[in-house]
Amino acid sequence: MTRTVYVAGTGITAFGKFATASLGSLGREAGAAALADAGIQGRDIDVVTCGCARSGTLHGRESGVGQYLGWELGIEGVPVYNEKAFCASGAMALNVAHLAIGSGRHDVALVLGVEKMSSRGGRGRPLTSDGMVLEGEVGFTPPAYYAMAARRHMAVYGTTREQIAAVAVKNRRAAVDNPKAQYRAPITLDDVLDSKPIVAPLNLLDCCPTGDGAAAVVLVSEAGAERLGIEPEIEVAASVVGSGYYRKQDRDMTTFSLDRSTAAKAYEQAQVAPSDIDVAEVHDSFSVAEILHYEDLGLCEPGMGGKLVQAGETALGGRIPVNTGGGLLNRGHPLGATGVAQIVELADQLRGRSGTRQVTGARTALAHISGGFQDGDFATSGVTVLARRHGTAA
Amino acid sequence: MIEVGVESIGFSVLQRDAEGTYHLAASRCPRCGDVRLPRREHCVNDGLACETILLSGKGRIYEAVLITVPPKGFDRPFWTGYVDLDEGVRIFAQIARAEGEPPPSHGQPVQMQPQEIGTRSVLAPVFFRI
Numbered sequence: 001m002t003r004t005v006y007v008a009g010t011g012i013t014a015f016g017k018f019a020t021a022s023l024g025s026l027g028r029e030a031g032a033a034a035l036a037d038a039g040i041q042g043r044d045i046d047v048v049t050c051g052c053a054r055s056g057t058l059h060g061r062e063s064g065v066g067q068y069l070g071w072e073l074g075i076e077g078v079p080v081y082n083e084k085a086f087c088a089s090g091a092m093a094l095n096v097a098h099l100a101i102g103s104g105r106h107d108v109a110l111v112l113g114v115e116k117m118s119s120r121g122g123r124g125r126p127l128t129s130d131g132m133v134l135e136g137e138v139g140f141t142p143p144a145y146y147a148m149a150a151r152r153h154m155a156v157y158g159t160t161r162e163q164i165a166a167v168a169v170k171n172r173r174a175a176v177d178n179p180k181a182q183y184r185a186p187i188t189l190d191d192v193l194d195s196k197p198i199v200a201p202l203n204l205l206d207c208c209p210t211g212d213g214a215a216a217v218v219l220v221s222e223a224g225a226e227r228l229g230i231e232p233e234i235e236v237a238a239s240v241v242g243s244g245y246y247r248k249q250d251r252d253m254t255t256f257s258l259d260r261s262t263a264a265k266a267y268e269q270a271q272v273a274p275s276d277i278d279v280a281e282v283h284d285s286f287s288v289a290e291i292l293h294y295e296d297l298g299l300c301e302p303g304m305g306g307k308l309v310q311a312g313e314t315a316l317g318g319r320i321p322v323n324t325g326g327g328l329l330n331r332g333h334p335l336g337a338t339g340v341a342q343i344v345e346l347a348d349q350l351r352g353r354s355g356t357r358q359v360t361g362a363r364t365a366l367a368h369i370s371g372g373f374q375d376g377d378f379a380t381s382g383v384t385v386l387a388r389r390h391g392t393a394a
Numbered sequence: 395m396i397e398v399g400v401e402s403i404g405f406s407v408l409q410r411d412a413e414g415t416y417h418l419a420a421s422r423c424p425r426c427g428d429v430r431l432p433r434r435e436h437c438v439n440d441g442l443a444c445e446t447i448l449l450s451g452k453g454r455i456y457e458a459v460l461i462t463v464p465p466k467g468f469d470r471p472f473w474t475g476y477v478d479l480d481e482g483v484r485i486f487a488q489i490a491r492a493e494g495e496p497p498p499s500h501g502q503p504v505q506m507q508p509q510e511i512g513t514r515s516v517l518a519p520v521f522f523r524i
C-alpha cells in the first residue's frame with residue numbers, strides 16, 4: 001500500500017425491523033450522515049463501494065445497489081463497486097475502497113453497507129447457506145455449524161455452557177447503552193440458558209437476529225483531505241480480507257485457520273500486536289463464535305476464550321472490551337451493513353464519541369468478520385485495524 | 395424418489411453398485427489420490443480429470459448436534475453432524491439415534507445407510523453407530 005487511508009466520517013441508521021424502510025431509505029440515511037460527519041457533499045465522492053448480500057433474493061435487485069444508493073445521495077458518474085461476500089459484504093466494500101484510495105487511483109470514497117431483511121418472502125433457506133446448499137438438503141443450518149464448534153471447544157478445552165452464555169449477557173449489557181441497537185433490555189445468564197433451544201448447546205439468545213439497517217464510512221487520502229479542507233482523526237492501519245482453506249478436509253473446529261491468517265496479515269500490515277488493541281468488534285453471529293474468535297485473533301491463548309469472557313476482560317471496563325455496541329447479537333445482523341457498522345462503532349470509540357460505553361483512551365481498534373461457507377470452511381474473513389492519528393486528542 | 399444432491403448441485407451423491415446397493419459416490423484424482431465428496435470433475439491440485447469411486451460408508455463422527463428447531467423441509471428434531479470417512483472425506487449428514495441409544499458423540503464409528511429424510515422423503519446418506 002503506497003498511501004495512508006483515513007476515516008473522514010461515519011454514519012449509521014438504527015438497526016431493527018422497519019416495515020416502511022427500503023434499501024434506498026436506509027442507505028440514504030446512513031450515507032448522508034457519513035457525508036455530513038465528514039463535512040462534505042455527495043459531489044465530492046470519487047468512488048462508491050457497497051456491501052449488500054441479499055438484495056437479489058429479497059428485493060429483486062441483484063446488482064447495482066451501490067449505483068441506486070449513490071444516486072439517492074446525488075452521486076453520479078463515478079466508479080461503483082458492489083460487493084457480495086455473505087456476512088462480510090460490508091467489510092469487503094471497505095477493503096475495496098481502501099485499495100482504491102491506497103493505490104492512489106482515487107482520493108475520496110464512500111463505503112456503504114446495507115441490508116433489508118425483515119420483509120424477506122417466506123422462511124426460505126438459511127441466510128448464509130450459499131456454499132452449503134447440499135448440506136442444506138439434509139438439514140444444515142448456520143447455528144448447527146457453531147453448535148458443533150461449541151461442543152468441540154467444550155470437549156477439548158473445558159469451556160462451559162455458562163461461559164458461552166456470558167458472551168450474550170455481556171453484549172446485551174453493552175447494547176443497553178447503544179440507541180442504534182435492536183435489542184436493549186438487559187438479560188441474565190438464566191435468561192440465555194432458559195431461552196428456546198435451537199441447536200444444543202445454543203439457545204435463541206445465543207443466536208443473532210436478522211434485521212434492517214445501513215452504515216456508511218467516508219475514506220480519504222491525504223490529498224483528498226487537503227482538497228476538502230478536512231482533518232481526519234483516524235487512520236485505517238490495516239484492511240485485510242481472504243478466502244478460506246479448502247484443501248484440508250478434517251479441519252479442527254475449535255480454531256478457524258482463515259481468521260488466524262487474516263489476523264496475522266492485519267497485525268503485520270498495521271505494525272501492531274494483539275496486546276496493542278484497545279477495543280474490538282468481533283463477529284458474534286453466535287455467542288460461542290466470539291469465544292473462538294478471541295483466540296484466533298490472539299486476544300488470548302487457545303482454549304482461554306471462555307475464561308476471558310467469564311472474567312469480564314472483554315466487557316466494558318475490562319482489559320480488551322469487545323462488541324461495545326452490542327455486537328451482531330443485539331444490533332442484529334443485516335448482512336451487508338454489519339461490516340461497516342463495526343467500523344462506525346470503532347471510529348466512535350477512537351474519536352471519544354461513545355458516551356456511556358466509551359473505552360477510555362482508546363487509540364487502536366480491530367474489527368473482525370467472517371462470511372459464508374465454502375467446502376466446510378468459511379468463504380471470507382476480514383480484519384480491519386483502525387488507529388487514532390498521533391497528535392489528535394479523543 | 396429424489397436423491398440428495400439432485401436439487402442443490404445437479405447430481406446425486408449416491409450411486410448404486412452392480413448389486414443395486416447404494417454407496418456415496420466420490421471423486422478421486424488419478425495422480426495425487428485426493429478424494430472429494432460431492433465428486434469433482436477436475437482435481438484442484440493437478441487439474442486432471444477425476445475418476446468416480448464408491449465409498450465404504452465407514453467413518454467416525456467428528457461432532458454431532460441435535461437440531462431442535464427443524465428447518466424448512468423437516469418437521470421434527472434430528473441429529474446431524476460431520477463424519478470423517480475412512481477415505482479422507484468429511485461429510486455433513488444426519489445421524490440416526492434409536493430409542494434408548496445414547497446421543498451421538500465425537501469419535502464413534504459409524505456406517506452409512508441411505509434413508510428417506512424430511513417431509514419430502516429425500517433419499518439421503520444417514521449414519522448409524524456400529
Ligand SMILES: [Zn+2]
Binds near residue numbers: 424
Ligand atoms: Zn490430484
